[in-house]
Amino acid sequence: MKIIEVNSLTKRYGNVVAIDGISFYVEQGEIFGYLGPNGSGKTTTVEILECLRKPDSGKAFILGFELSEANEIKKRIGVMPQNFAAFDLLTVEENVSFIAKVYNKTNDDVKRILELMDLWDIRKRKYEELSGGTQRRVGIAMALVNDPELVFLDEPTVGLDPEIRRTVWSVITRLRDAGKTVFLTTHYIEEAERLCDRVAIILRGKIMAIDDPKSMVNKYGIKYVVKVRKDPKIPKIIEDEVEFIEDKDYYLIKTENRLKARKIAYELEVNGFEDIELKSPSLEDVFLKLIGSKITEAGELA
């Protein structure tokens, strides 16, 4: 079942086209990744789907409702905005309870969510006293408190250090296990690859590719790479038909076959060569191939 269906959605800010006729759908129960660098139109898309902005043209159905039926949609979705921070001086429980009450939810609902997010024991702590990762969990709890069918998480791990980021990932995975559909925007390629069932890559308001990460890797012919420090003897050892690239200090040996890549790495190891690295094809390679650059930690193209 399609939870979100988007058709030729366009949004301009003056002369700037923020999103340019995008179309996609999101299936029930999946984590859908919306991956792109800063300024690519991610937040604009999310905010249109959350009924916070109006598109200039195009249509979208959320849970079967048109965007004009904002109140019906709002009742059924959960939202964690970008750079979300709750009321600093309210406790965890008070913050969650504030949103819960607006949805006519009871204290039991609040308790259930706090327990689900492992926040029950620290419910009396003020938001400002919490660590970054815990604060995000509170934000997610605030997004979940109305028991939504669909949850929008806009850059949920931005600014967190990698370890904390992983704890947030496990929370998001739990949402899928609980049967929620998650729409996740991110500029972390790894995050999209690890978490998402399907990923849309967006750049300058246009969707460049949509698929599950594995198929995407296959589809774009991304190869396994064996990286090794340069040595004149190496080319003689490598017999198989592989792509052989000379870098400044390294050779990059590329193949589509995983076994072949492993075999090459093994042979190099056995022959005593140093600095050997076997890299599986990843979404990052897809991204690099599609866009021609990487995304930095800060979300810019590099």
Place this chain on the structure above:
Amino acid sequence: MKNSVYVANAFFKTWLRSRSGLFFSIIFPVLLLAVFGSIFGNTQNISFTVYVQNKDLDQQGNATQLSSAFIKSLNDTGIFSVKTIPSNVDALSFARSQGGIFEQRRVIVIPRGFQSYLLNYSEKAKLEEGIAQLSILLNSTYLNDTQKQEISLLLSYMKTALQKIKLNNVSLEIYISKADPSYEQFMGFMNNFISKFGSYSTGNNLSIPVNEVEIGIRPISASDYYVPSYIAFTIMSNALFGLTGVISDLRRRGIFKRVVATPLRKYEWIFGVFLSQLILIAISSVILLITGYFVFKTTVILDPLHILLTLIGIILGTFCFTTIGTVLGTVFKQPDTAATVGSVIAFPMMFLSGVFFPVEVMPSYLQAVAAILPLYYLSVGLRESMIQGVLALTPVALIILGVLSVVFLALSLYLTKWGEE
């Protein structure tokens, strides 16, 4: 409306836990009351300020000798500190308007014809005395007929002269309020002076008629003045120093977006913010009133109409400033900028609106500025309805606050984007 209560609850708790919020809403106004109430509080000394208006002028417009003597002797008593006001101002409205810093305006008006009254009285008294003595003489036995005839003639001249003296109905007017804390003392000294002056100036026991006019406005003490002022000030400062930054900050932090993405309506949000401000103003007002009452003996008028008008003033004022704060917090995206703009508006308003000293002490062009400031109307309205008991400017003040509330409510509804652009 239930949702507004949840919004108010969240804002209120945030305020309750924020030290600066508590400081500016509760402690700061009380400190101001303590400081200014003490500085200007000790105005009860032996010297009474009295304004004298001399209407007894000759044809050249100069004060008559006796009226000048009256003023000079009044000042020479050392009990009264005499200030004069021009003869063409309306004494009643002068007395009713607030003077310099908490000066109590008691006015005495020397009427036209004061001197001639005293002179005529004196002459009349002398004639009457002469007539009485001559009458006794006339009846005595040792006068011959010629002498009696002459005295009779003199007597008839004197009686004719006496008949010609007309004593105009003049009286000194004293504009004062019986609610003036110094009323008894002031009138005691003043009546004593007037009767002495009457005796000395006429050589008789003349009691110059005195007409006391109730000015219907209680001269107010510093703390009387400051309690409503600081309630008004707190309403403004909470909104412009506090709320503006808070609203802007909520937008920056995404809480605002989170709220917009719920079924909560825009008007419920704005009403909730207003409600939270109203609660904290209520707390702040009660604390100021208690401090004023117990420490400075502030007297509050407790009839239903004045209480009602005070409450309406507080509610309209809070609503007006809450919506102004909301507009600023919405227009200025950066919390720091929003707070700075709030301060830039609040500071001049604070000093020009008569919160710290009456606007009457300012030059007239600054008074004209005060007349366009909402805080001026709020503080005047509260002062009149809470303390003074006159409602001269209150209806206008409430209407202006009401109109401004509607304008800024419309603006904040328009500017607060709630999922539409």
